[in-house]
Amino acid sequence: MTISLPNELNLVAPYLYVTNLETIDVHVASIKKLQVANIINVADGRDTAQDSTIHLYLPHTQYNWFPIPDEATENIVKHALTFVIPIIKRNVEAQVPTILHCYQGKSRSIACALVWIIQSQNIPIDQALKRIKLSRPIAQPNRGFMDQLYNYSKELMGRKRVFIAKRIS
Numbered sequence: 640m641t642i643s644l645p646n647e648l649n650l651v652a653p654y655l656y657v658t659n660l661e662t663i664d665v666h667v668a669s670i671k672k673l674q675v676a677n678i679i680n681v682a683d684g685r686d687t688a689q690d691s692t693i694h695l696y697l698p699h700t701q702y703n704w705f706p707i708p709d710e711a712t713e714n715i716v717k718h719a720l721t722f723v724i725p726i727i728k729r730n731v732e733a734q735v736p737t738i739l740h741c742y743q744g745k746s747r748s749i750a751c752a753l754v755w756i757i758q759s760q761n762i763p764i765d766q767a768l769k770r771i772k773l774s775r776p777i778a779q780p781n782r783g784f785m786d787q788l789y790n791y792s793k794e795l796m797g798r799k800r801v802f803i804a805k806r807i808s
Contacts, residue, residue, distance in 0.1 A: 644666075644669050644673075645658075645662055645665075645666045645669055647659055647661070647662040647666075647744065648662055648666065648669065648670070648738070649744075649774040649775040650774055651749075651752050651756070651770070651771045651774055651775055652752065652755060652756050652759070652760075652770075653731060654727075654730055654731045654734065654735065654736050654737060655727055655731070655736070655737055655739065655752060655755065656673070656675075656736060656737070656738045656739070657738075657739050657740065657744055657748050657749060657752050657771075657775055657778075658738060658739075658740045658744050658748075659740055659741070659742060659743050659744035659745075660680075660682060660740060660741070660742050660743075660744075662740070662744070663678060663680075663693060663738070663740055664693070667693060667696045667697065668696075670697060670700075670738065671696060671697055673736050673738075674699075674735065674736065675697070675700050675735070675736045675737065675738050676700065676701065676730045676733070676735040676736065676737060677700065677701045677702075677703055677726050677730060677737045677738070678693070678697075678700055678701075678702050678703070678737075678738045678740070679703045679704075679705065679723055679726060679727075679737060679738070679739045679740070679751075680702070680703065680704045680705070680740055680741070681705050681706075681707045681718070681723065681739065681740070681741050681747045681748055681751055682706065682707075682740070682741040682742045682747065683706035683707060683708045683709070684706070684742075703722075703726060705718060705722040705723065707741075707747050709741070709742075709746050709747050709781060710781075710783070711781050711782055711783020711784070711786075712783055713783070713784075714787070715747065715750045715751065715754075715780075715783075715784045715787055715788075716750075716754055716787050716788065716790075716791045718751070719750065719751040719754035719755070720754065723739065723751045723754070723755070724751075724754060724755055724758065727739070727755050728755075728759075731759070739751055739752055743777070744775070744777070745775075745777045745778055745779045745780075746779060746780045746781050746784065747780075747784075749771060749775070749778040749779070749780050750780040750784040750787075750788060752771060753767050753768060753771065753780065753788050754788070754791065756770065756771070757788070757791065757792050757795060758795065761795070761796075763792045763793075763796055764785075764788045764789050764791075764792035767792070
C-alpha cells in the first residue's frame with residue numbers, strides 16, 4: 640500500500656522523516672497512516688504537545704519535546720546524541736518511523752538528522768548533507784551547527800581510520 644505524503648514530510652534516512660511544525664499540525668491523517676512511533680520536536684519556545692490536538696488523533700505515537708535554541712553557539716551534537724539519537728536508533732531497530740521537526744524543518748531538525756546519518760552510515764558531513772538535500776532541498780543548518788557537524792564527522796572518520804589501521808597491522 641502506497642501512502643500519499645505531503646511534500647513537506649521528507650524521508651531523509653531509513654525510518655526517519657523530517658518536517659516543520661505546520662506539517663505536524665495540518666497533516667495528522669498522513670502521519671497516522673505512517674504508524675509513527677515517535678514525533679520529536681527540537682524547536683524551542685512552545686511545547687506543541689500541549690497546545691496541539693495531535694494526541695487526540697495519534698494516541699499510539701509518543702511525542703517528545705527537546706527545546707533546542709537555533710543559535711550557532713548551542714551544542715547541537717551533544718543535544719542530538721543525548722536526547723534524539725537514542726530514540727531514532729530504537730525505532731530504526733524496531734523498523735518503525737520517527738518524525739523529527741523544528742519550526743521550519745531546515746536547521747535544528749536537519750542538524751540532528753545529520754548526526755544520525757553521519758553516525759549510522761559512517762559517512763562524512765558533506766555526503767550526509769547531500770543525501771538529505773535530495774529529499775529536503777531547504778535543509779540548511781546554521782553556520783555554528785555546520786561547524787560542529789564538520790568537527791563531529793571529522794572525529795568519527797578519524798576514529799574509523801585508526802580502527803582500520805589497527806585491524807590491518
